[in-house]
Amino acid sequence: MAIAKNLRELRGGMSALELSRRSGVARNTIAALERGEGNPTIDTLYALADALGVPLAALLESAPASPLVVRAGAGTHVEGAALEAELLERFERPGVFGELYAIRFHAGRVREAPPHPFGVEERLHLLTGRVRVGPVGEAVELGPGDYAAYSGSVPHVYEALEDASGTLLMLTGRSSR
Secondary structure, three states: OHHHHHHHHHHOOOOHHHHHHHHOOOHHHHHHHHOOOOOOOHHHHHHHHHHHOOOHHHHHOOOOOOOOOOOOOOOEEEEOOOEEEEEEEEEEEOOEEEEEEEEEEOOOOEEEEOOOOOOOEEEEEOOOOOEEEEEOOOOEEEOOOOEEEEEOOOOEEEEEOOOEEEEEEEEEEEOOO
16 A cells, blocks of 8 residues: 555654654554554644655655556545545655645535645635635635635635536645655
8 A cells, every 4th residue: 555655664763753743643553554554534644744745645645657657547546524635746856745635525525625735725616516615704706717826834724615527726835755
């Protein structure tokens, strides 16, 4: 499993106890994930990625060789109560990283996301449905075809006002690597 391998590599010399302290994720959960066991939530994975100073995609899969083709439904899938995300691409250049996701929002559900590392920006292009997204207290409503860009390094929200599918989310920022 990619998460197990990537988590072990990204943790490097950091102890599981230290990662647990920084992320708020139980040490037993970290150990289970590194053994390829368990089914982590998106919140658990974001907490680990943020504590490691890497984008979420760094935990989900390794950078692909080119050319990249991701068939429908073949990307790494992560599910939460308010939304599902499928990682389509992760890229990293010196000092910069990016992730591209297909997102499916669940109507009537809200996800309040904690801040990502400083400098992370989110860009969302909504294809169907209606959502509210953006920094808590400044979220904007989007409809089909709308686009928004906002800081991901502050608490932010994803709220589906109705089912919304086929949306794309890209996270970009300065890489700590």
